[in-house]
Amino acid sequence: MGYTLFIVASNLIIPIIMLFFGMKFRNHGPEKINSFYGYRTTMSKKNKDTWEFAHLYFGKLWRKIGGVLLIFSLIISVIAFLFNQEIESMICLLLLTVQMVVLIASIFPVEKALKKNFDQNGNRVKGL
Template sequence: MGLNIFLFVCNLIIPVIMLFFGVKFRKHGPENINGIYGYRTSMSMKNKETWEFAHEYCSKLWVKLGFIMLTMSIIVSALAFTLVGDVQGIIEILIVTIQTTVLIISIFPVEKALKKNFDEHGNRRY
């Protein structure tokens, strides 16, 4: 039973982090462009405007995705508790794999929005 609870908590880490940073970036994104903390890509770090845009866009996306993944993870993990042996472990690993994939894929819509709204030098398109 202890392992089940541990796996359940592990499955909540990525969605909770996405929700946390989604809310945090919406209200208080990193003030200065830096290479340590925040949504850091070459496009988002062009200038202050691209930096703020990327964090605002990413925050909205991560709140939505984090909420969806948290809900689904709770439901699937609860159902997996009823299974025995290796099947439960495989399901838990699949959940984390899907969450990690969603987290990585979330970069693409942010970059697409940046390219739609800014040119390659970081100047806003009108």
């Protein structure tokens, strides 16, 4: 039973982190632009406006993705326990891989939204 709970908890770490930071950044990101905490890309760190926009967008995105990923991960975790330990381990490794790909891929829509709303110098595009 202890092994089962450990595996389920391990499978839920990434979705829970995404939900937590999604909720946190949805309202407001870190106050100051920094290189240690928050959504930190070259475009997001251009100025205060891009920094706030990126965190708001990123927060909404991670909240949605984290919720879907949490439900998906719970279902896959339950299904994985129907198999022997070797297959269960492979399923959990595959689940972790999917979670990491989704986590990293979430950067692309945020950067696309930044480029759509700001020019390369960080000024808002007129008409938006």
